Amino acid sequence: MSRRVTMEETCTAVETFRRDTLTPLEAPPDLSVEEQLEIYRKMRLIREFDGSVKGLWKQNLIYGLAHSYICAEAIGVGACAALKPGDLITSTHRGHGHTIAKGGDPKRMMAELMGKAAGYCGGKGGSMHIAAVDMGMLGATGIVGSAMPIAVGAALTAKTLHQDNVTVCFHGDGATNQGVWHESINLAAAWHLPVIFLCENNQWAISLPYDQAVNNPEVADRAKGYGIPGVSVDGFNPFAVYTAVRDAAERARRGEGPTLIEAKFYRYVGHFVADDERYRDTACNVLWEQFDPLTRMATYLVESGIASEAWITEAGEAAEAIVAEAIEFAKAAPEPEPETLYTDMYSPGFMKAQGIEL
């Protein structure tokens, strides 16, 4: 039965997180200084990109729904840093971060958010449905949990065709209570497929806290039931995510099958652009903001002597400039032609044979 979360409970949860989950930022030896700087740049770019969306939505330049990846930057970027170019990812309704982390072009992303022809999906997908197949990003989805079996299928292709790529299936804690979540992990485990199920546990399925949606909030515990490894990591720490995904990918490439990784963090911003968060006390968000992954990463880079304060500032300005350029590009980009309405519904040969046109 659901109940409103109290400030006292939040304080306890924050302290439990600090004690049991939070790990210090410490780069693994296989990450070069340049790679560490690139992790920060990408995290910062996601922050700037998604930070701009709400304002653009309010100006009616972005239509429909948009869900932010803010708070989760360390997960997408940490995970994708552990992947090789041919590796694949599947995404969620919060796909902007995954796309940037996998190397997507902010211009084409912003054009998609503005429904323009130059967007990744020609303006037909929008915020919730960006796919960047050339980058190995198989697409974002508006249906919670729906990418789970798609990732399994991508891994089946790799195994069947003896390719050595792995697929990372990003999903939220909400997805873990869909039937298809269980079916997918079982299938991948039974067939030893090269897939990594990466649960971004932000602790909220819109208005329902995760510990009220389940009796055991430890997602990684579920791995035992499928006979695969289950790992729980600090989702505010890109290196922790990197290490877990790297190890899982090595295991998958050796043919040993899937891994379930739970990255624990907290969504201290609204569910989507228009969320008034009336289901919780937003004062609780502030307690979680102390773990902000951007601040932690910047502090780490400076304190370990990898980067100067000036470099951090410049990286921020560079990210702002990239996003500003993307916004200008998207604003100036043409609308899709009405004739494109039916394009891509079926393969071109079918469309021609059926005489389908506007």
Add this chain to the structure above:
Amino acid sequence: MQTLTSAAGEEGGAVSVPARTMTIKQAINETLFEEMRRDPTIVILGCDVGIRGNPFGVTKGLYEEFGAERVLDTPISEAAIIGSSLGAAATGLRPIAEILFSDWITIGMDQLVNQVAKIRYMFGGTISVPLVIRAPVGAGGGQAAQHSQSFESWFSHVPGLQVVMPATPYDVKGLLRTAIRSDDPVLFFEHKRGYEIKGEVPDGEYAIPFGVADVARAGTDVTVVVVSIMRHKALAAANELSALGVECEVIDPRTIYPFDYGTVLKSVAKTHRLVVVHESNRRSGIGGEIVSQVVERAFDQLVAPPAIVAGLDVPMPYNRTLEALVIPNEARIRGAVLKVMAR
């Protein structure tokens, strides 16, 4: 409780009890309060129905009054929401399940189509399923391919289900009450662009029986059958056409199954022309079924081929210009009426 039917509502102004103006959203909310106060076996299940009070505010205040045991926030588990509602309905509760967007009913399709719809029949009438599934339908607003669909054709195709799609606060209130009191499963579809539509609602309890159409506008020249909020676009088109001397009779069936063919046939016997308007895409849609029923039963009455104005057969695109091409508008309705009149 009075039972009001047909055009006794907002158009005719024949309701003698005092009336209030409210939105569809408020009409749903008020009906849920009234029915839950009356019957302690009614429970609500769904994502965000409790503390958040539903994304559109439809269930606002229910959690506070009836508590977490009767207003249940569920995990994102559509199959379990629909299936557990069925189990509860079969054993003594009257659940009202809510699916956040009707598109996601597909995740619980086995429970709905193979279980909910068939339990009474398969088990020889030994089990009743007094279950309402409420879900927002429809497009407009850039919610793209997975958040914009209307599946009334699919579900009215399944024997054992009832499908309700009202478009005014008055109809919503009367039909939701009937749905909740029905001993058989009901899909209650609310158009997400319709929640703020205002209209008059009489004080006091009333129910509108299923299978009774509302003649939203009387006319002599063309029968225009509408589904959901297409009612309002058709009425706007009818007013424009009136200036051209064409009088449309706009009929809102309000329930897709059971469907009031009697009222439609009576109208066609007068107008001899038929146009059907629905937002969901045309192919294998409810418009085809309505036309086929009318042609089969009243072929000799028609002086022109019927026309269907429907969504285009394409997944809903995100871009607003493309989206607007897909959804029927007043101009398309007007064009179809004029084409039918030209014969």
